[in-house]
Amino acid sequence: MKSLEQLAEIINEVVKRVREETLSFEVEASGRHIHLSREAIDRLFGEGHQLTKVKDLSQPGQFVCQERITISGPKGLFKNVVILGPERKNSQVEVSLTDARELGIRVPIRESGNIEDTPGIVLMNGDKVLHLDKGLIVAKRHIHMTPEDARKNQVENGQIVKVKINSERALIFDDVVVRVSPKFATYMHIDYDEANACGLNKGDRGAII
Ligand SMILES: [Zn+2]
Structure with missing residues (x-):
């Protein structure tokens, strides 16, 4: 026979597991990626360029684009960084803390869209270069x-x-x-x-x- 305490403990555990399961x-996992403003797309891909969707993401309306660009910091760079559409009001580059080290930039942890007082970064598509003055974050x-x-x-x-x-x-x-x-x-x-x-x-x- 189990004591009442033991039974209560088992019931609590079962409730906890059912809760965890149903909820x-x-x-x-999001890899490093870029959101671009209309202005940035014009600069990097030419006036009026439309981003090309290759795959939908789990969030409705969000998608992976065919276009890729290079991001460059004082210590290192990453080529072929994926762009996520649709275009946004402000450009934003999301990297991991490991990426930040490689780039050589101290990057703050921020919620997406909260880019005041964040560092900038250089974006490159072939010979087209855009210096963002802010927008580099590690996503919270x-x-x-x-x-x-x-x-x-x-x-x-x-x-x-x-x-x-x-x-x-x-x-x-x-x-x-x-x-x-x-x-x-x-x-x-x-x-x-x-x-x-x-x-x-x-x-x-x-x-x-
Ligand atoms: Zn998200």
Whole structure:
């Protein structure tokens, strides 16, 4: 016979696991990438150029473009960096902290779109060069959530949560920002440094704890 305490412990564990299972979401790793403004596209690809979609991303309306460019810092550069569409109001370059070291630039961790007082970087497409004066960030790890999933998870837009990644090398990430919008599909986004830290494989899921 198990004691009442032991039974209560088992029930708690089961509830916790069911919760984690039903409220879990897929975790995706984002490699270094670029969002370009209309002005930047004109400069790098020619006036009026339209970005060419090659693949849809999990977030509705977001896509991978065929166009690639080079990003260059004082210590190093990366060629063939992917551009994600559609075009945005402001250009933004997202790299990992490992990339930042290679570029030789101190890059702050920011939420996407929050680019005030961030460093710039040089963008190159062949002989076309554009010096961005700001917009280089390491993206703060985040969960895109539909309002419905936010309600189920009892979280609000902007809330900071802890997420357990149920991967080969399971890991709990703190300081994860929840972003809620009816335009989103529910997915967590981390960069390659973070994905490697938890041995992420495609399809791995995470849950708020
Ligand atoms: Zn994202």
